[in-house]
Amino acid sequence: MPANRAFVLNSRPSRETPAGPHNFRYVESDIGEPGDGQVLVRHHYLSLDPYMRGRMNDAKSYAQPQPLGEVMVGGTVGEVVASRNPRFAVGDHVVGSGGWQLYSLSDGRGLRKIEGGTPMQAWLGPVGMPGVTAWYGVNKIIAPQAGETVVVSAATGAVGSVVGQLAKLAGAKAVGIAGGAAKCEFAVKELGYDICVDHSDADFGDRLKAALPDGINGIFENVGGKPFEQAMLWLNPFARIALCGLVASGYDGTPTPLPDVRVLLNTRSRMEGFIVSDHMALWPQALGELAGHVAAGRIRWRETVAQGLEAAPQAFFAMLKGGNFGKQLVKLVE
C-alpha cells in the first residue's frame, strides 16, 4: 500500500492576503488498494495550468471552485500500478486528472490510455488540454486565412506555442508577444513565429505597432493587460479575438478593460471567450490532428520541469508571473 502525498487547498486568497503557497497544505495519506472496477495510477508528471488559479477563488467563474480540504485539481500522466478495471492493465500509461498528488485511485472515468512514440508528458501539453485549447481557438474562433495576421500573447507558453504553429500551418503570419528576449528568440527560431515582441520592453507599444504593418485579423489572448490593450489598437475589419486566458488580470481584482466597445463596431469584429472543456465532443478530432503534427515534427514545444511534488506550489505561482518557459510540469518520480 503506497504512501501517498498530496497538496490540498487549505484557504482561499483574499484582498488582504493574496494568493500564495500558504493557501496549500501538504498532506500524507495511505492511498489504498483498488476495489472492484478501480485502478491505481502512479503519476509521473503533474501539469500546472493558469486555470487552477481561478479555481482557488470562491467567486463566480466558469468552473466550480476547488473545494477546501480536497486534493488540488490537475492533469497528470503516469502508469497503472494496480488495476481491478478490465480497461487498464498494470504498466499502461494513462493521462487523466489525478490532481496534485503522487497517486490517484479512480474508477477509470476520465482516464485515457496513451501510446508510445511521443514523450508521456506531451499528453499534458501539445496533445493534451493546452493543445486542444489552442486548436479550438484557432480553428473554431479565429479561423485564420492564408496571409492574415494572428497575434498570440504568452506566445511560448503551453497554449500559445501551439497557437503560433497552427496559425503558421494555416498560412497566416504569426506575431508573438512574450516576456523577455530569450522567449522571443525561441518563439521565432524554434516555433516559427514571423516576429515576436517583448512586452517587458519600455517601447513595447511602438514595437508591436511596427510588427503589424498589415494590422491584425486574429488575436489569441492568453494574458490580458497591456499586451491585449495594445493589440486591440490595430484590428482590421472582421477581426476575431479568442479570449482564452487573462493571467495578467482579474484574479486579484486588476481588470482588463476594453476602453470603448466601439472598436468592435467600427471594425465589425468578434470577441469570444471560450473554455475548452465546453467542447469535449471535439477533443478526439483535435487530439488526432495534434498528434499527427507532433509526430511529424510540425509542432514543437518547450517545458519547464519542477522536481518533486513539494516544488509544485512555488512553481505554480512562478508560472502565473511568467517565470516558466513553455509548458510547466512537475516531475513526480525520480
Next chain:
Amino acid sequence: MPANRAFVLNSRPSRETPAGPHNFRYVESDIGEPGDGQVLVRHHYLSLDPYMRGRMNDAKSYAQPQPLGEVMVGGTVGEVVASRNPRFAVGDHVVGSGGWQLYSLSDGRGLRKIEGGTPMQAWLGPVGMPGVTAWYGVNKIIAPQAGETVVVSAATGAVGSVVGQLAKLAGAKAVGIAGGAAKCEFAVKELGYDICVDHSDADFGDRLKAALPDGINGIFENVGGKPFEQAMLWLNPFARIALCGLVASGYDGTPTPLPDVRVLLNTRSRMEGFIVSDHMALWPQALGELAGHVAAGRIRWRETVAQGLEAAPQAFFAMLKGGNFGKQLVKLVE
C-alpha cells in the same frame, strides 16, 4: 425641370463645436432632366438614421466620411417622375439612397421598385435597412432559442422594434429598454415585449435586474452607455451580444467601456459588431421574410414624421437624443 432643394454637409463637428444643425447648409439647384439610362425620382420620404452622425466625422469608422459640400446621404422612397432607363417607368414607386433632397437623378443602380399593399415608407423601416439590420443581428448573431431572454435597447426604435418582435417570433422572452413611460408602454402593448425598463428611471439598474430573473442570453445593443453597462452584468453562459449602434456614446468622445473583458471569458460569451451593408447577399432573404411578417401583421411599428425638408436637421439631432418615437422620417411632399 423641377427646382431641387437639398442639405449638404457644410462643416464637421469638433470638440469645440459639437455637432448640430449648423453643420448642414441648405442649397437650391436645378436637378436636370434624365440623360440616357437615367431616372429622376421625386422623394416622398427621407429616412433619418443614427449612422448618419458617424458619417459627419472625418474619423476612422466603418464607412467613408460624408464629403463636405455634397448632399447628405440618406435612404429615400418616392416615385419616378421621368425615366430614360428601361427598368423604370413614370409612376413606379422606388426605394433607394437619394439623400437629403427633394429629387434625385441616378442611373438606377441601388434603386429598387416596391410593390403596393404596405405603405411606401415601410421600405425605409421594417422592410428596409432598419428591418434587415434587426433581422441580421437576431438571426445571424443572437440566434435566440425558445425560452431564452433577449435584451433590446432603443426597444421602440426603427431597428429595436423589429428586434423585439423577431425575438418573440423565435419563442424568446423579449426585454426592452427605452427612454420614458410612453415608449415602454408601447413596447409592451403594441410590440409584444414581455417587459420594458425605462432607462431614465433613477433606479434603472435595479429595475433591469428585476426584469431578468433568468439572466440574459442575447443583447441587441443600439445605444451603449448605461443600458449596455447594466445589461452586461447579467449574462448567462454562452450569451451573444450583437453590437449594432452606440448612439449614447462615441461620436463626441464619450466611450462605452467594458470594464473587464473577463466577463466574456467567465460566461464564454461572444460580442460582435456588425454593419448590415456588409451582408448585401442576405438582403433578399431578409426582406422577403420581413415583408411576410409585415403583411401578416406580425411586425408592427411606429413612426415620427417631420414635415418638409427644412425640418430634417432639427429632427435628426432630436432623434439622436431619443426625441423620436419609432422610425424617424421626413415627409417631403405635401
